Amino acid sequence: MAEGMTWSIEEADKLTQAEIYGDVLCQLGDKYPDLVAITADLAKSTKIGRFGQKFPDRFFNVGIAENTMFGMAAGLAQAGLRPVVSTFAVFTALRSAEQVRTDICYQNLDVKIIATHAGISFGQAGTTHHCTEDIAITRSFANMTVIVPADGIETGNAVVAAMEWPGPVYIRIGRGFEPHVHTTQDYGFEIGKAETINDGNDITIICCGVTVLHAVRAAKVLEKEGLRVRVINMHTIKPIDKDAILKAVEETKRIVTVEEHNVFGGLGSAVGEVIVESGKACAFKKLGLQDIYSIVGYPEDLYNYYKIDSDGIVETISEMMGKKIEEDEDWEDET
Amino acid sequence: MPLTQDEIKELHKKSREIRKQIVEITYSAGGGHIGGSLSQTDVLVALYYKYLNIDPSRAHWEDRDRMILSKGHGGIGWAAILGDKGYFDKTLLKDFNKTGSPFGMHLDSLKVPGCDASTGSLGHGLAIAIGLALGARLKGKNWHTYVMLGDGECCEGSVWEAATIGAHHKLDNLTGFVDRNKLMIDGPTEEITTLEPLEEKFRIFGWESLRIDGHDFAQIGDAIEKAQTIKGKPTMIICDTIKGKCVDFMENDYKWHYGGINSDMVDTAMKSIDSYYQNILG
Numbered sequence: 001m002a003e004g005m006t007w008s009i010e011e012a013d014k015l016t017q018a019e020i021y022g023d024v025l026c027q028l029g030d031k032y033p034d035l036v037a038i039t040a041d042l043a044k045s046t047k048i049g050r051f052g053q054k055f056p057d058r059f060f061n062v063g064i065a066e067n068t069m070f071g072m073a074a075g076l077a078q079a080g081l082r083p084v085v086s087t088f089a090v091f092t093a094l095r096s097a098e099q100v101r102t103d104i105c106y107q108n109l110d111v112k113i114i115a116t117h118a119g120i121s122f123g124q125a126g127t128t129h130h131c132t133e134d135i136a137i138t139r140s141f142a143n144m145t146v147i148v149p150a151d152g153i154e155t156g157n158a159v160v161a162a163m164e165w166p167g168p169v170y171i172r173i174g175r176g177f178e179p180h181v182h183t184t185q186d187y188g189f190e191i192g193k194a195e196t197i198n199d200g201n202d203i204t205i206i207c208c209g210v211t212v213l214h215a216v217r218a219a220k221v222l223e224k225e226g227l228r229v230r231v232i233n234m235h236t237i238k239p240i241d242k243d244a245i246l247k248a249v250e251e252t253k254r255i256v257t258v259e260e261h262n263v264f265g266g267l268g269s270a271v272g273e274v275i276v277e278s279g280k281a282c283a284f285k286k287l288g289l290q291d292i293y294s295i296v297g298y299p300e301d302l303y304n305y306y307k308i309d310s311d312g313i314v315e316t317i318s319e320m321m322g323k324k325i326e327e328d329e330d331w332e333d334e335t
Numbered sequence: 336m337p338l339t340q341d342e343i344k345e346l347h348k349k350s351r352e353i354r355k356q357i358v359e360i361t362y363s364a365g366g367g368h369i370g371g372s373l374s375q376t377d378v379l380v381a382l383y384y385k386y387l388n389i390d391p392s393r394a395h396w397e398d399r400d401r402m403i404l405s406k407g408h409g410g411i412g413w414a415a416i417l418g419d420k421g422y423f424d425k426t427l428l429k430d431f432n433k434t435g436s437p438f439g440m441h442l443d444s445l446k447v448p449g450c451d452a453s454t455g456s457l458g459h460g461l462a463i464a465i466g467l468a469l470g471a472r473l474k475g476k477n478w479h480t481y482v483m484l485g486d487g488e489c490c491e492g493s494v495w496e497a498a499t500i501g502a503h504h505k506l507d508n509l510t511g512f513v514d515r516n517k518l519m520i521d522g523p524t525e526e527i528t529t530l531e532p533l534e535e536k537f538r539i540f541g542w543e544s545l546r547i548d549g550h551d552f553a554q555i556g557d558a559i560e561k562a563q564t565i566k567g568k569p570t571m572i573i574c575d576t577i578k579g580k581c582v583d584f585m586e587n588d589y590k591w592h593y594g595g596i597n598s599d600m601v602d603t604a605m606k607s608i609d610s611y612y613q614n615i616l617g
């Protein structure tokens with residue numbers, strides 16, 4: 001994290017992503033007098049309402065009217081304010097896609113969006129509330145930066161960093177009831193720079209959001225079987241850290257991506273694009289929702305069912321390690 | 336014909352049963368949208384037990400009346416009715432929200448017989464209902480389309496786009512209800528975004544617009560029957576209701592939009608429901 005940009009919350013590791021977000025936003029409200037927050041009848045659910053309690057004059061609850069909310073955010077940004085907007089991911093990236101794209105991204109406006117309940121984290125609510133398309137959609141908007149924090153601590157870091165990052169930013173969080181991956185906020189979070197959480201040269205897991213926790217757990221299990229697994233937390237999907245990907249291709253030659261999202265268009269696709277354009281050989285597998293809508297259920301069950309938890313990752317990696325990979329003999333010349 | 340006293344009594348008994356089931360499902364599911372499920376109950380009971388031309392043994396019968404719950408988060412209350420009507424084995428409701436269950440918080444038309452649209456994202460249902468009503472006309476069918484909206488839902492621009500089109504096409508085979516319980520998630524509607532005068536708004540949009548007490552079966556029945564006689568425009572019935580109706584500790588409290596309850600609360604809720612109906616039914 002850049003110098004001078006901090007936040008502090010006691011026992012942050014016990015809070016959900018949204019709770020940390022809400023509290024950090026309150027702290028940012030002191031620092032940025034032009035920060036205004038907007039929601040659409042989800043002040044409590046997204047926790048943006050905490051800002052509203054502290055700064056009622058700079059908080060707008062528009063009722064259940066997402067399209068208007070994103071249009072208003074564009075207008076507020078053009079008027080010189082710094083809007084932060086929160087609703088569920090599905091209502092941001094799907095319902096209001098055009099307002100976000102044309103009114104905000106096309107104008108390259110400084111609007112920061114923190115979208116909650118993403119992926120299948122609101123499992124019992126069903127398809128109308130799941131959102132396994134938002135990474136694909138938002139990263140296809142030119143000018144948009146897309147961040148998927150691994151946990152609450154990273155959410156705090158991402159929100160703080162986004163305020164100083166130019167242009168529109170989409171921060172995608174889930175319900176965040178899982179344990180945190182990070183124990184401290186000082187691990188060098190930087191937008192666009194992936195974090196290597198576990199080092200190893202046998203295979204690389206590239207993950208984001210809640211799957212980072214599962215990848216770290218999987219790496220521990222596999223370590224007992226003698227595998228050294230690199231775990232890359234690709235918290236920024238766009239701009240993506242190409243160097244980290246290419247280094248992993250070169251040094252581990254096997255990559256598995258894991259995301260709480262359709263495997264079409266999300267993290268796996270973004271990583272795959274980098275690999276394919278490099279022309280390097282690499283065994284590659286994408287874990288996520290295999291172009292299907294999720295069933296209803298508890299998130300932890302669903303992560304297991306769709307093989308994006310540690311069991312699924314271990315299973316996939318075990319299969320991948322059994323396969324022989326053609327060595328690219330000219331590797332050194334090409335890089 | 337107005338509902339008879341006997342019919343009204345039977346409908347109250349049914350509402351009592353459905354409200355109790357809403358409490359039970361909310362408990363067994365580990366939480367649910369109980370406030371809005373309780374407020375919508377009487378109107379839905381009147382529709383399902385008196386007015387809808389449906390055949391639960393043939394959920395996809397082409398000529399059936401259509402009923403879209405645009406406020407899809409009322410799924411618990413709707414499912415209790417659909418189960419009771421025999422659209423599916425109602426013992427399945429004990430698995431509400433459980434992993435792999437056909438029943439999530441918002442009913443899914445691909446999984447739940449009797450549910451004609453997968454709602455839950457607010458602001459979709461009125462447009463779907465207009466398509467169904469227009470479709471009936473194009474196909475020369477007599478089915479009537481009913482749709483229930485939340486009042487908070489009426490903040491959505493898409494509701495008013497649909498309202499414009501419904502009036503434009505003079506869809507007199509369409510009747511809507513607004514469950515006007517005056518609360519959304521974050522608080523009272525009028526404190527967040529002013530919705531009133533709601534009845535007048537629909538009238539200006541070209542609808543027949545009625546306002547009734549949404550817990551009074553005589554008024555509900557009269558309004559539905561009146562809507563059936565209106566020609567050349569759709570009807571919207573604004574139903575003044577109480578969020579959490581019949582469970583005293585939930586009534587008019589927006590915090591009970593969604594919540595979990597423990598077994599003590601279940602007991603208290605059941606007692607409260609019983610005492611409400613004791614007064615009405617004796």
Ligand SMILES: Cc1ncc(C[n+]2csc(CCOP(=O)(O)OP(=O)(O)O)c2C)c(N)n1
Pocket residue numbers: 040041042064066091370371372374406408455456457458484485486487488489514516518519520578592
């Ligand atoms: C498009 C959309 N935005 C937000 C939500 C989240 N949400 C679920 S219920 C609800 C409040 C609904 O209030 P109201 O329509 O008044 O229903 P009721 O009071 O009858 O429960 C909200 C905002 C949603 N389901 N859909």
